[in-house]
Amino acid sequence: MSNPAKPNTERLLKQSHNNMPMGVADNYRYWGEDNTVFVKSSKGCTITDADDQTFVDFRLAYGPIILGYRDSRVDQAVIEVITERGTMSGFSTDLDSEVVELVKSMCPNIEKMRFANSGTEAVLGAVRTARGFTGRNKIVVVEGGFHGLYDEMMWKSDVDNWDSQSAQPPEIAAFGVGIPEASREHLETVPLNDFAAIDEVFTRVGHDIAAIIIEPILGNCGSIASTPEYMQTLRSMCDSNGSLLIMDEVKTGFRVAKGGVQELYGIKADLTTYAKAMGNGYAVAAFGGRADVMDIISFNAKGVTHGGTYTANMIALSAAKATLTILNETDAYGTINNAGAAIQQVLSRVFTKHGIAHKFAGPDAMFGIHFGEAVPTNYRDWKETDSALYTEFAMNLIKHGVMLEPDSREPWFICEAHKDVDLAWLEAVADQSMAEAIAA
Numbered sequence: 001m002s003n004p005a006k007p008n009t010e011r012l013l014k015q016s017h018n019n020m021p022m023g024v025a026d027n028y029r030y031w032g033e034d035n036t037v038f039v040k041s042s043k044g045c046t047i048t049d050a051d052d053q054t055f056v057d058f059r060l061a062y063g064p065i066i067l068g069y070r071d072s073r074v075d076q077a078v079i080e081v082i083t084e085r086g087t088m089s090g091f092s093t094d095l096d097s098e099v100v101e102l103v104k105s106m107c108p109n110i111e112k113m114r115f116a117n118s119g120t121e122a123v124l125g126a127v128r129t130a131r132g133f134t135g136r137n138k139i140v141v142v143e144g145g146f147h148g149l150y151d152e153m154m155w156k157s158d159v160d161n162w163d164s165q166s167a168q169p170p171e172i173a174a175f176g177v178g179i180p181e182a183s184r185e186h187l188e189t190v191p192l193n194d195f196a197a198i199d200e201v202f203t204r205v206g207h208d209i210a211a212i213i214i215e216p217i218l219g220n221c222g223s224i225a226s227t228p229e230y231m232q233t234l235r236s237m238c239d240s241n242g243s244l245l246i247m248d249e250v251k252t253g254f255r256v257a258k259g260g261v262q263e264l265y266g267i268k269a270d271l272t273t274y275a276k277a278m279g280n281g282y283a284v285a286a287f288g289g290r291a292d293v294m295d296i297i298s299f300n301a302k303g304v305t306h307g308g309t310y311t312a313n314m315i316a317l318s319a320a321k322a323t324l325t326i327l328n329e330t331d332a333y334g335t336i337n338n339a340g341a342a343i344q345q346v347l348s349r350v351f352t353k354h355g356i357a358h359k360f361a362g363p364d365a366m367f368g369i370h371f372g373e374a375v376p377t378n379y380r381d382w383k384e385t386d387s388a389l390y391t392e393f394a395m396n397l398i399k400h401g402v403m404l405e406p407d408s409r410e411p412w413f414i415c416e417a418h419k420d421v422d423l424a425w426l427e428a429v430a431d432q433s434m435a436e437a438i439a440a
Ligand code: PMP
Pocket: 062, 117, 118, 119, 120, 121, 123, 146, 147, 148, 149, 215, 219, 220, 248, 249, 250, 251, 275
C-alpha cells in the first residue's frame, strides 16, 4: 500500500492479510494493495471509508440497496422482530406466508415460493426444481450472465481472452480451479439475442433441456437487455420442447419494477429467482413460480429436497416484508427512475463535452455505460466497447468521491436516497474524472 492519505485502510489491509486469503472476505473485494476499500459506515446513498472519505455510492453492494443504507423503516421492523420475537427458531412463522403473499401481489407470475439466503442458493433451488419437474438434465445459460458461486454455474464464456475477429466462439472457462470438469457436462451456452444459436441448441438436445436460465437484462454484463422478441422466442421454444424458462431476477427483481423484467416485458417465467433488492441489504432470497412446478418440492420419493437452517429466518423476512411493503405502497420506483434518468443526463452531457461516443443500456434503476457508437447486444459485442477508458474514468470518480465498480460490466445502481444527489457536484466530478482519463 502506498497511499499516505489512507493510513487506517493501510493498517486494516495489512492486518487482514494475516487473517484472510487476499486480505478480504470475498475475492471481488480485493481491488489491489492501493485501492481495496474498508467501509466504516453507510447512510442513504453514501458510504464512508475507514479514513473518513465519504462516497456517493452507485455500487450499492452489487445491488441490494434499493431504498438507501440504514433505512429506518426497514431497520425498525428488524429491531422489533429481534427484540420481541427472536431471530430464528427453525420452525415456521406467520411471516413466511405474509412475505410470499406480498411477493405474489407484486409479481403475478409467482404462485408458490420458497426462501433462500443468497442468490446462489436461490438459483441452485430453482435449477434443481426444474430438473426434478422435467426429469431432464441440461441447462442452457447465456454468455455474460452470472448465476452465483456454485460449481455448475461457475463456468463462463471467456470473452476477455477471446479474439473477436476469430470465427470460433469464446472458450468456456471455469472461475478458477476446484471446479470439477463434470459440473459443466449438462451446460449449454448461447450468446444473448442470437436466435440461430438457441434454435441450434434446441434442435440438437431439446429433448433433454430441463431449463433455460437467463438474466433477462444482463445485470452482470453492463445491463445489456434481451430484446422482447428474443425473450418471447425463448418462451415459445421452452413451451414447444417441454423445457422450463427460469428468469434470474436476483439483480433486476424488485428493482426495475414491482414485477421485475417480467412486468416490463409482459413475459412469464416458469420459475424466478430473487435476492438483493428484496431486503434492502438484509440477506434474503427466494425462488418461485408455477404452483405445479414448485409442488415437486416434497419428501416423497419423486420429490425435490429443499431447506436450510437459516432459511426464512425472522431477520430476513421482517426486512423483506418492510422493504417490499414500501416498494409496493409508495412511489419509490418513480423516485428511483427519475434520479437514474437525471444522473444519466448529467453523465451524457459530460461524455458529449469530451467527444466520447457513449450509450446507456438497461433501465434507469440499473443502467450500464458503454463507450462506443452502439449499445452492445450481447457479451461478445461488449468487447468492442472502450472498457479500458471506462475503468480509467471510474477509478478517477472513486478518487473524487463517487463509488462504483471500475468495470463496465457492472451497472450503476440507483436507490431511493439518490434523489438527494447534488447533480451539479456530480457533473463537475465526472467532468474532471473524464478529463483526467483522457489525459492519462
Ligand atoms: N444471480 C445473479 C443475477 C447475480 O447477479 C448474483 C450475484 N451478483 C447471483 C445470482 C448470486 O447471488 P449471491 O451473491 O447472493 O449468492
